Amino acid sequence: MTFVLLLALWLGAFMNHAALWPARYGLPAPGPTGQRLARMLRLGLPTGALGLAVGVQGPVTGLLSWFAALSFAGLLAASLLALRGRMANRP
Amino acid sequence: MRETLRTRLGWLHGWFGYGAGLVLTCIFATGSVAVFNMEITRWMQPEVRLSAPVPPSPPALDAAAHLVAAGQARGVSAFIALPSARSPTLDVLHYNGHEFVGTRLDPATGTVIPARVTAGGGLFYNFHHTLFLGPQAGTIIVNIAGMILLVAIISGVVIHLHALVPDIILLRLSAARLRAWLDAHLLMGVLFLPFMVMMAYTGVLVKADMIVPVAPRPAARSVQVPALPPAPIPDMTRVQLAPLLAQARASLAGQEPGFILFAPQRVSIFAGDASSAFLTRDHADFSLPEGRPLPVDATATSIARTMQLMHGLHYARFAPPGLRWLYFLSGLCGTAVMASGLVLFVMKRRCHAGHRWAHRLADGLNVTVIAGLPASMLAFLEGNRLLPASLTGREDWETGIFFTVWALCASHALFNALRVQAHHAWRVQLGLVGLLGTSLPVLDLLCSPAAFHALPGLHMAVDGMGSVAAIVALYARHRLGRQGA
Known part of the structure; x- marks a missing residue:
C-alpha cells in the first residue's frame, strides 16, 4: 500500500515536470500561477514521498522503495504521455 | 568533426558498452531471476509441498545431524540450513563446486523428502556471479564487467547531461525507429540509474577482494611451524542441537538463526540472512561435543558494517516479497537498458558497416x-x-x-x-x-x-x-x- 502511495506521489511529480516543459511533451502551457504551483509540487511531492517511505518502512527499505517508485512512476508517466501524444497525432 | 569531451565519451560509451554489454546483459538477466533463486528451486522440486515454515523439532535436528555426520565420514563437508519463509524445509547442504545441493527434511518429523535432485535457481545465481567459469576466473570477469558498467554509466550520464532532467520522461513512439530505440534506452537508463549504480557498485565491492587481493602482512618472525595433525571429528550424533538452537536464539538478539555449521572443535549457529539489511553473519559458537557456549567477538568496525550493508543491498535477502519483486522488475528493466544499447549499437552502424x-x-x-x-x-x-x-x-x-x-x-x-x-x-x-x-x-x-x-x-x-x-x-x-x- 505504501508503495502505491509513493508511486502516485512520484507520478504527480513527473506530470508536473512535464507541465513545466510543455513544448517537449506536447502539453498546453500553464499560466504563471500554474507554473509556480507545478514547480512547488514537483519538489514537494517527492519530498513528501521520501518522508512517507522512510517513516513507514525505515531508512534502508524506505530509500529502496522511494527510488523504485521514482523509476516505475517515471516509466508510467512516460508511457501515459507517449500514448497521449500518439492519440493526439491520430488523424 | 570537432573532438569534444562528449564525442570521446560517446566512443567510450559505445564500444566499452557494447563489448561488456554482451556479458552484462546475461549477468543482469540471470541476476534478476536469481532474486527468486530459492523459490525457483522450490518450483523445480515439486515433491516438496510444504507451504509454511515450522520450527525444526528435536528429532528433525537429530536426523539432520546424523546426515551431516554421515557426510563428514564420506569427506563431504555439509551444513544445516534451517527452515525459513522462503524455504520451509530443513536442509542438509554441501557445495558441489557450482551450487549448494543436498537432502531436504520435513522440519516437523525429520523424515527425508524424496525430492528430485536439481540444479535449481542456484544455476542462475552461479551464472550471475561466475558465468559458470569457476569461482576464481568467473568472478574476476564479472567484476571487471561491473567496473566497465560503472564507466559506461558515467560516460552515458555526461553525454546526456544537458537533457538529463528536461527529457527524463520523454518517449517518442511515433518518431523514426532509431530515435524511438534511443528514447527507450535513455528513458530506462535514466530512470533506473539509481538501481543500476547501486547493483554495479555493491556487486564490484562485495567481490573486490578477488581483483584487489589483500596484501599479506609481513610475518614478524620467519618461524617454521610444524603442521598440526588434523583434529579428530567428534561424534555429532551425540550432540543435542535443539537446546543449542534455543541458546543461540537468545544470544543473537532478535535475529532468527539460519544456518548451523560444524567445525572439528565447535558448532556455530549463524543468524539467517533475512534478519537485517546488514548481512552480519552474527553467530553463536558452542564447543563440541559438550555444547558449552564459547565466547564470540561480535564487535564490527565501521568499514565492516559498511561492507555488511553493501552485501545486504546486493543480495537483497532481507527484502520482504514486495521489495524482492521490485528488485526483480528493476533488474529486468536494467537488462532492457543494456539490450536496447546492444541493438542501438548495431542499428547506428548498419548504414556504413x-x-x-x-x-x-x-x-x-x-x-x-x-x-x-x-x-x-x-x-x-x-x-x-x-x-x-x-x-x-x-x-x-x-x-x-x-x-x-x-x-x-x-x-x-x-x-x-x-x-x-x-x-x-x-x-x-x-x-x-x-x-x-x-x-x-x-x-x-x-x-x-x-x-x-x-x-x-x-x-x-x-x-x-x-x-x-x-x-x-x-x-x-x-x-x-x-x-x-
Missing part, C-alpha cells in the same frame, strides 16, 4: 544474448519437468540442457547473421521463446498437478513469468514482421 563481417557477427551475438538466453532459461525449466525424477546426475543434465540450447541458439544466430539473415534468426528465436514460455504452464500442470494445487501462488508466479516472456517475445516478433529487417 552493414556489409562487414564484424557487423554481422555483432548482429548474431545480439540475437544470441537477447533471444537465445531467455530461450535457454525456459528450456532449463522445462527440462526439469521432462527429465526422469530418479535420473543419476540430474543436476548436470539440467545444466547441460541450459548450455546446449544456448549453444544451439548461438550457432543458429551466427550462421544466419553471417549470411545476412539476422532478421530470420530474430524471428525464429523469438518464436522459440514464445513457444517455450507458453508451454511452461501447460507442462507444469501436466507433470506436477499436486504441487500446483499445494502451492498455487509459487507455481502461478513462475509459470506466469514464462507466459509474460512469451507474450513479450511474440509481440516483438510480430513488430519485427511488420517493420522488416
Whole structure:
C-alpha cells in the first residue's frame, strides 16, 4: 500500500515536470500561477514521498522503495504521455 | 568533426558498452531471476509441498545431524540450513563446486523428502556471479564487467547531461525507429540509474577482494611451524542441537538463526540472512561435543558494517516479497537498458558497416544474448519437468540442457547473421521463446498437478513469468514482421 502511495506521489511529480516543459511533451502551457504551483509540487511531492517511505518502512527499505517508485512512476508517466501524444497525432 | 569531451565519451560509451554489454546483459538477466533463486528451486522440486515454515523439532535436528555426520565420514563437508519463509524445509547442504545441493527434511518429523535432485535457481545465481567459469576466473570477469558498467554509466550520464532532467520522461513512439530505440534506452537508463549504480557498485565491492587481493602482512618472525595433525571429528550424533538452537536464539538478539555449521572443535549457529539489511553473519559458537557456549567477538568496525550493508543491498535477502519483486522488475528493466544499447549499437552502424563481417557477427551475438538466453532459461525449466525424477546426475543434465540450447541458439544466430539473415534468426528465436514460455504452464500442470494445487501462488508466479516472456517475445516478433529487417 505504501508503495502505491509513493508511486502516485512520484507520478504527480513527473506530470508536473512535464507541465513545466510543455513544448517537449506536447502539453498546453500553464499560466504563471500554474507554473509556480507545478514547480512547488514537483519538489514537494517527492519530498513528501521520501518522508512517507522512510517513516513507514525505515531508512534502508524506505530509500529502496522511494527510488523504485521514482523509476516505475517515471516509466508510467512516460508511457501515459507517449500514448497521449500518439492519440493526439491520430488523424 | 570537432573532438569534444562528449564525442570521446560517446566512443567510450559505445564500444566499452557494447563489448561488456554482451556479458552484462546475461549477468543482469540471470541476476534478476536469481532474486527468486530459492523459490525457483522450490518450483523445480515439486515433491516438496510444504507451504509454511515450522520450527525444526528435536528429532528433525537429530536426523539432520546424523546426515551431516554421515557426510563428514564420506569427506563431504555439509551444513544445516534451517527452515525459513522462503524455504520451509530443513536442509542438509554441501557445495558441489557450482551450487549448494543436498537432502531436504520435513522440519516437523525429520523424515527425508524424496525430492528430485536439481540444479535449481542456484544455476542462475552461479551464472550471475561466475558465468559458470569457476569461482576464481568467473568472478574476476564479472567484476571487471561491473567496473566497465560503472564507466559506461558515467560516460552515458555526461553525454546526456544537458537533457538529463528536461527529457527524463520523454518517449517518442511515433518518431523514426532509431530515435524511438534511443528514447527507450535513455528513458530506462535514466530512470533506473539509481538501481543500476547501486547493483554495479555493491556487486564490484562485495567481490573486490578477488581483483584487489589483500596484501599479506609481513610475518614478524620467519618461524617454521610444524603442521598440526588434523583434529579428530567428534561424534555429532551425540550432540543435542535443539537446546543449542534455543541458546543461540537468545544470544543473537532478535535475529532468527539460519544456518548451523560444524567445525572439528565447535558448532556455530549463524543468524539467517533475512534478519537485517546488514548481512552480519552474527553467530553463536558452542564447543563440541559438550555444547558449552564459547565466547564470540561480535564487535564490527565501521568499514565492516559498511561492507555488511553493501552485501545486504546486493543480495537483497532481507527484502520482504514486495521489495524482492521490485528488485526483480528493476533488474529486468536494467537488462532492457543494456539490450536496447546492444541493438542501438548495431542499428547506428548498419548504414556504413552493414556489409562487414564484424557487423554481422555483432548482429548474431545480439540475437544470441537477447533471444537465445531467455530461450535457454525456459528450456532449463522445462527440462526439469521432462527429465526422469530418479535420473543419476540430474543436476548436470539440467545444466547441460541450459548450455546446449544456448549453444544451439548461438550457432543458429551466427550462421544466419553471417549470411545476412539476422532478421530470420530474430524471428525464429523469438518464436522459440514464445513457444517455450507458453508451454511452461501447460507442462507444469501436466507433470506436477499436486504441487500446483499445494502451492498455487509459487507455481502461478513462475509459470506466469514464462507466459509474460512469451507474450513479450511474440509481440516483438510480430513488430519485427511488420517493420522488416
